Amino acid sequence: MTQTLDIVVVGAGMVGAALATGLGQAGLRVALVDRAPAPEADTRREPDLRVSALSVGSEQYLRRLGAWSGIEQQRLTPYRRLSVWDQTASPLSALGRTPPRTTFSAAELGASHLGHIVENRVTQYALWQTAAGQDSVTLIPEDAIVAMTEATDQVEVILESGKRLNCQLVVGADGGNSRVRELAGIGISRDQYQQQALVASVRYTGPVQDITWQAFYPSGPRAFLPLHGDGPESWASLVWYDDPAVLAELKALPEDQFLARVQQAFPADLPPLTALAGRASFAIARQHASQYVSGRVVLVGDAAHTINPLAGQGVNLGFQDVECLQGLMREARRAGDDLAAPHRLQSYQDQRRPANRRMMLTMDAFYYLFSNRLPPLHLARNLGLGLAQRLPFARNQVARYAMGLAPETPPGLAGLLSRLPRPGFIKSQKGS
Numbered sequence: 001m002t003q004t005l006d007i008v009v010v011g012a013g014m015v016g017a018a019l020a021t022g023l024g025q026a027g028l029r030v031a032l033v034d035r036a037p038a039p040e041a042d043t044r045r046e047p048d049l050r051v052s053a054l055s056v057g058s059e060q061y062l063r064r065l066g067a068w069s070g071i072e073q074q075r076l077t078p079y080r081r082l083s084v085w086d087q088t089a090s091p092l093s094a095l096g097r098t099p100p101r102t103t104f105s106a107a108e109l110g111a112s113h114l115g116h117i118v119e120n121r122v123t124q125y126a127l128w129q130t131a132a133g134q135d136s137v138t139l140i141p142e143d144a145i146v147a148m149t150e151a152t153d154q155v156e157v158i159l160e161s162g163k164r165l166n167c168q169l170v171v172g173a174d175g176g177n178s179r180v181r182e183l184a185g186i187g188i189s190r191d192q193y194q195q196q197a198l199v200a201s202v203r204y205t206g207p208v209q210d211i212t213w214q215a216f217y218p219s220g221p222r223a224f225l226p227l228h229g230d231g232p233e234s235w236a237s238l239v240w241y242d243d244p245a246v247l248a249e250l251k252a253l254p255e256d257q258f259l260a261r262v263q264q265a266f267p268a269d270l271p272p273l274t275a276l277a278g279r280a281s282f283a284i285a286r287q288h289a290s291q292y293v294s295g296r297v298v299l300v301g302d303a304a305h306t307i308n309p310l311a312g313q314g315v316n317l318g319f320q321d322v323e324c325l326q327g328l329m330r331e332a333r334r335a336g337d338d339l340a341a342p343h344r345l346q347s348y349q350d351q352r353r354p355a356n357r358r359m360m361l362t363m364d365a366f367y368y369l370f371s372n373r374l375p376p377l378h379l380a381r382n383l384g385l386g387l388a389q390r391l392p393f394a395r396n397q398v399a400r401y402a403m404g405l406a407p408e409t410p411p412g413l414a415g416l417l418s419r420l421p422r423p424g425f426i427k428s429q430k431g432s
């Protein structure tokens with residue numbers, strides 16, 4: 001039997017589930033399809049291995065959707081300070097001086113916090129609940145898109161189960177290996193970074209910290225993201241970027257040896273570690289769809305763009321995509337227009353593609369600047385960090401961009417980006 005809807009959203013990750021909620025609230029009839037089972041409430045004390053730094057901009061969006069309270073009812077950890085420094089050995093270390101460090105602080109911005117670290121399963125569960133709460137949203141878990149046929153005024157989606165869905169618009173929110181993108185014949189450019197990221201959930205002695213930090217080594221950054229408390233101890237997510245061979249060796253170590261290696265390799269700021277709940281490594285790639293729109297198909301989130309997770313911006317950009325798209329769909333419905341009217345979809349692409357590209361280039365600039373052993377670059381980044389610490393105005397502009405509160409790259413940063421060469425990648429590929 002064929003079901004008729006306004007929009008089919010394929011992929012109910014954090015981005016797709018947010019979009020379905022927003023479209024449902026606008027009165028649109030939506031099907032939200034995911035090949036995974038519906039997420040369940042999780043009461044385990046150990047954190048999910050996958051966590052995201054959600055910006056204040058994302059928090060505001062999720063509050064407007066009504067999903068933030070669902071996150072608060074589970075758990076989240078605010079961070080009020082963010083510190084970045086260069087840990088490369090330098091003439092300064094020989095003099096016993098600590099390398100320059102830039103610390104962004106909520107207090108300096110007159111804000112209560114800079115963002116929150118939230119486990120992905122917490123955000124996804126809260127968003128599934130808000131999507132399920134909309135009368136006009138049909139959730140279809142454990143099913144996947146296999147084919148799509150476009151006609152002049154509609155598109156038919158065929159699912160693995162044999163279900164058929166007719167709609168005006170299909171949204172690909174199905175992640176980096178998007179099947180919707182492939183079925184629509186949209187090409188991508190993909191560059192795989194030389195580094196991979198090892199993520200570990202660890203417990204440490206002491207209260208929950210209100211700081212997230214990232215120390216840059218020539219082999220890649222090492223980062224600390226605070227999570228919830230657990231009695232006299234607390235949880236954190238650690239990220240170690242390095243050569244894949246180094247990470248493979250680390251992953252194979254028994255728990256006690258792994259913790260000892262991390263303790264010794266991370267900066268002294270890392271509190272004493274007591275337990276490991278999980279670890280996994282991820283290949284990191286930069287990927288950008290050549291277009292976000294084709295006929296009656298539109299891409300959002302990682303299906304459209306995957307960026308270096310260095311500054312934790314991926315899902316934050318995805319939320320900006322869907323807020324933009326849901327606004328345009330609301331206008332289209334009000335005007336009685338076809339939801340796939342080319343001028344509206346083009347407007348979405350024109351607003352989101354350049355903004356996402358700017359953030360990708362910013363991440364590349366950091367990757368290049370900090371993964372480099374060249375002495376002039378070493379000096380430049382230390383001077384830059386020292387200067388940033390002494391210039392609160394510039395520092396606050398960067399903080400507002402990272403918090404998702406300022407859409408444009410700060411001018412100084414934009415100038416730097418235009419002058420830096422492209423970083424080294426191990427594999428590059430262009431799709432159809």
Ligand SMILES: Cc1cc2nc3c(=O)[nH]c(=O)nc-3n(C[C@H](O)[C@H](O)[C@H](O)COP(=O)(O)OP(=O)(O)OC[C@H]3O[C@@H](n4cnc5c(N)ncnc54)[C@H](O)[C@@H]3O)c2cc1C
Pocket residue numbers: 010011012013014015016033034035036051052053054143144145173174175176178179180197199282300301302303309311312313314315316317318
């Ligand atoms: C190590 C690491 C750390 C990160 N840290 C951060 C961070 O701190 N902050 C941040 O903002 N971002 C971070 N990111 C990026 C962030 O995780 C992603 O940008 C985000 O998860 C993308 O969400 P999405 O909903 O677009 O895609 P996904 O999360 O990939 O969801 C896609 C969904 O589509 C479904 N699906 C796939 N194919 C099909 C199909 N054929 N049919 C039906 N359903 C399908 C999948 O089951 C899945 O549920 C990090 C990424 C990595 C790798």
